[in-house]
Amino acid sequence: xxxxxxxxxxxxxxxxxxxxxxxxxxxxxxxxxxxxxxxxxxxxxxxxxxxxxxxxxxxxxxxxxxxxxxxxxxxxxxxxxxxxxxxxxxxxxxxxxxxxxxxxxxxxxxxxxxxxxxxxxxxxxxxxxxxxxxxxxxxxxxxxxxxxxxxxxxxxxxxxxxxxxxxxxxxxxxxxxxxxxxxxxxxxxxxxxxxxxxxxxxxxxxxxxxxxxxxxxxxxxxxxxxxxxxxxxxxxxxxxxxxxxxxxxxxxxxxxxxxxxxxxxxxxxxxxxxxxxxxxxxxxxxxxxxxxxxxxxxxxxxxxxxxxxxxxxxxxxxxxxxxxxxxxxxxxxxxxxxxxxxxxxxxxxxxxxxxxxxxxxxxxxxxxxxxxxxxxxxxxxxxxxxxxxxxxx
Amino acid sequence: xxxxxxxxxxxxxxxxxxxxxxxxxxxxxxxxxxxxxxxxxxxxxxxxxxxxxxxxxxxxxxxxxxxxxxxxxxxxxxxxxxxxxxxxxxxxxxxxxxxxxxxxxxxxxxxxxxxxxxxxxxxxxxxxxxxxxxxxxxxxxxxxxxxxxxxxxxxxxxxxxxxxxxxxxxxxxxxxxxxxxxxxxxxxxxxxxxxxxxxxxxxxxxxxxxxxxxxxxxxxxxxxxxxxxxxxxxxxxxxxxxxxxxxxxxxxxxxxxxxxxxxxxxxxxxxxxxxxxxxxxxxxxxxxxxxxxxxxxxxxxxxxxxxxxxxxxxxxx
Numbered sequence: 077x078x079x080x081x082x083x084x085x086x087x088x089x090x091x092x093x094x095x096x097x098x099x100x101x102x103x104x105x106x107x108x109x110x111x112x113x114x115x116x117x118x119x120x121x122x123x124x125x126x127x128x129x130x131x132x133x134x135x136x137x138x139x140x141x142x143x144x145x146x147x148x149x150x151x152x153x154x155x156x157x158x159x160x161x162x163x164x165x166x167x168x169x170x171x172x173x174x175x176x177x178x179x180x181x182x183x184x185x186x187x188x189x190x191x192x193x194x195x196x197x198x199x200x201x202x203x204x205x206x207x208x209x210x211x212x213x214x215x216x217x218x219x220x221x222x223x224x225x226x227x228x229x230x231x232x233x234x235x236x237x238x239x240x241x242x243x244x245x246x247x248x249x250x251x252x253x254x255x256x257x258x259x260x261x262x263x264x265x266x267x268x269x270x271x272x273x274x275x276x277x278x279x280x281x282x283x284x285x286x287x288x289x290x291x292x293x294x295x296x297x298x299x300x301x302x303x304x305x306x307x308x309x310x311x312x313x314x315x316x317x318x319x320x321x322x323x324x325x326x327x328x329x330x331x332x333x334x335x336x337x338x339x340x341x342x343x344x345x346x347x348x349x350x351x352x353x354x355x356x357x358x359x360x361x362x363x364x365x366x367x368x369x370x371x372x373x374x375x376x377x378x379x380x381x382x383x384x385x386x387x388x389x390x391x392x393x394x395x396x397x398x399x400x401x402x403x404x405x406x407x408x409x410x411x412x413x414x415x416x417x418x419x420x421x422x423x424x425x426x427x428x429x430x431x432x433x434x435x436x437x438x439x440x441x442x443x444x445x446x447x448x449x450x451x452x453x454x455x456x457x458x459x460x461x462x463x464x465x466x467x468x469x
Numbered sequence: 470x471x472x473x474x475x476x477x478x479x480x481x482x483x484x485x486x487x488x489x490x491x492x493x494x495x496x497x498x499x500x501x502x503x504x505x506x507x508x509x510x511x512x513x514x515x516x517x518x519x520x521x522x523x524x525x526x527x528x529x530x531x532x533x534x535x536x537x538x539x540x541x542x543x544x545x546x547x548x549x550x551x552x553x554x555x556x557x558x559x560x561x562x563x564x565x566x567x568x569x570x571x572x573x574x575x576x577x578x579x580x581x582x583x584x585x586x587x588x589x590x591x592x593x594x595x596x597x598x599x600x601x602x603x604x605x606x607x608x609x610x611x612x613x614x615x616x617x618x619x620x621x622x623x624x625x626x627x628x629x630x631x632x633x634x635x636x637x638x639x640x641x642x643x644x645x646x647x648x649x650x651x652x653x654x655x656x657x658x659x660x661x662x663x664x665x666x667x668x669x670x671x672x673x674x675x676x677x678x679x680x681x682x683x684x685x686x687x688x689x690x691x692x693x694x695x696x697x698x699x700x701x702x703x704x705x706x707x708x709x710x711x712x713x714x715x716x717x718x719x720x721x722x723x724x725x726x727x728x729x730x731x732x733x734x735x736x737x738x739x740x741x742x743x744x745x746x747x748x749x750x751x752x753x754x755x756x757x758x759x760x761x762x763x764x765x766x767x768x769x770x771x772x773x774x775x776x777x778x779x780x781x782x783x784x785x786x
Contacts, residue, residue: 119783122659124659125658125659125661126658126659126660126662127654127656127662128502128503128656128657129657131656133656134502134656135502135580135581135582135583135650135652135653135654136643136650137581137639138642138644138645138654139641139645165779166588166772166775166776166779167530167775171484193755197640197663198638198639198640199637199638199639199640199641199654199655199658200637200638200660200662201639202640202662203619203636203637203638203639203735204478206619206636206638207618207619207638210619210636211621211636212619212620213615213616213619213620213621214620215614215615215751215754215755215758216615216616216618216620216642217616217753217754217757217758218616218617218618218640219619220758222618222759258776258779260778261776261777262769262772262773262775262776265746265768265772266765266768266769266772268767269764269768270761270764270765273761274757274761275758277754277757277761278645279640279645280753280754281612281616281645281646281750281751281753281754282657283643283648283750283753284743284744285645285648286646290645296757296761329590369476377546390727391673457728
């Protein structure tokens with residue numbers, strides 16, 4: 077390979093193919109390779125043999141792990157683009173400018189791979205474009221989501237494209253797309269707010285199927301608010317990991333400044349969590365669901381809301397008082413797990429709650445491995461881009 | 470057909486080999502779950518297109534009254550449904566004998582599956598068995614229809630809710646939305662799976678024939694006719710035999726009203742019917758969609774203003 081060729085400079089980080097492959101022969105990459113091979117096997121199996129043999133989906137449980145994890149959890153955790161881009165571009169809080177680009181990138185990857193995973197869940201994936209230009213189901217919440225996903229991916233692409241064109245060395249294009257950035261953010265806020273709440277709205281129709289502790293007219297609002305705190309906690313988690321693994325990519329790293337910004341994010345996280353908890357209490361009181369609290373589903377509900385909302389609030393207050401950024405990081409991790417638990421509860425565990433546990437849906441290993449593969453792909457693409465483009469500085 | 474059979478056999482083998490049958494495969498213990506290649510959908514949809522082109526307007530949609538106190542549990546309706554709709558079937562005798570057999574299909578509460586548009590379940594009040602036929606209720610304002618993001622369902626003038634297999638993307642949101650758990654899916658078709666459900670025998674009622682299940686019923690448990698007449702019949706029957714029936718016509722108002730109406734001597738909740746109020750299910754999502762759109766429009770103004778403000782500020786700065 078020629079010195080200075082595009083492939084060598086832009087793709088192989090200035091190394092020859094041999095050197096490049098050698099530098100990637102690590103344990104983590106080996107693990108990723110194993111996960112991916114299982115995942116690709118599952119994908120192929122699903123495509124050739126169908127959903128029946130590949131999954132444990134049934135007529136009683138038409139939606140399983142792929143919808144719950146890849147779409148509901150994935151999209152909620154991919155929300156940092158929304159929260160951070162809004163703060164930085166719209167409210168002009170420039171202190172957090174360094175957080176914006178990685179946040180936008182993770183949103184972009186999160187959405188693209190969520191839609192990619194969805195292709196395996198759709199029975200006739202090759203018809204997915206029907207919803208965009210062929211036949212419109214205007215009364216469907218899923219229609220709103222499909223269109224909002226489509227638009228939001230475009231918005232993330234526009235927000236990310238300056239970094240991309242900079243990498244290619246196309247300064248003029250970079251300039252043009254930088255100007256679109258703020259407009260993309262404006263529409264991004266509208267679009268993201270719309271579909272994050274709509275994901276909760278999907279379950280409004282399942283009034284008789286979802287346990288009363290989780291079913292509420294406020295489901296869309298709960299999904300929206302939890303997407304916001306999921307977004308903030310993901311920014312904290314992501315920046316922590318980035319600073320650990322990509323420290324060489326960050327110019328002029330100042331630890332004290334980074335710690336104080338993490339604490340700032342922690343404050344925002346605590347405020348949104350408190351708002352959420354208050355609304356949850358209002359919801360409990362409004363539907364007069366107290367008597368469900370001491371049933372098995374009640375314990376699950378308490379586990380979710382005390383363990384993953386109330387306790388993180390306490391931890392965050394404590395960490396802000398004592399100025400301990402490390403505790404903010406732990407809390408952010410708990411909060412993100414809580415969002416995962418919440419989405420699983422609404423869409424799987426509290427769904428068809430009257431069915432005995434042993435007849436409920438459990439994913440097959442193929443469903444799990446496909447989802448793990450999607451996560452791995454997101455991480456690998458994130459790493460690939462961060463190492464090449466000006467994302468972290 | 471041969472090809473399909475081969476594929477099904479192959480799938481079963483593949484399942485055993487990969488050990489998937491051990492993992493919660495209970496949901497698929499009903500053989501009808503494996504059914505693929507539904508023909509009723511396309512046939513009925515084509516019929517609907519022809520009728521639409523002819524422009525026939527019906528004054529009033531049809532409905533069916535099912536009198537649970539009359540049903541004897543012979544399961545002939547299941548057989549006739551499979552027969553007419555070309556679903557996998559068994560000899561009629563096997564259906565009829567399950568009432569007295571032990572163990573029996575009635576031991577388990579069943580639901581509709583890919584190759585089974587209607588099922589009869591058995592409940593007990595004291596020692597007396599009560600048989601409950603289950604099929605698509607053909608809601609007046611169907612949840613499946615409003616849930617579909619490509620508009621693949623149609624509520625026809627005849628009362629039938631029909632499914633268009635050439636639009637469906639296979640998201641299965643209709644199955645989530647249906648309060649009666651009716652739409653089933655061809656999970657074992659890797660390439661062209663369809664939603665399957667009762668069509669109210671659209672291809673029969675449009676030719677002045679009774680639905681297959683109604684026609685075969687030996688106990689006269691079902692009556693087919695215009696919805697208002699059917700409702701009147703239900704009221705009359707309850708009124709004239711006050712000891713025999715409870716004062717409730719299930720489907721008159723449930724989820725905004727359905728085309729299948731049930732009368733019974735036992736509380737419907739004890740017979741596996743979901744407790745629903747008068748609100749049509751689509752209303753739940755329509756309210757939300759309206760709110761979202763309003764909020765998106767309202768939010769647009771201040772956001773655009775902020776963007777302008779930030780741009781002008783950065784230019785000055």
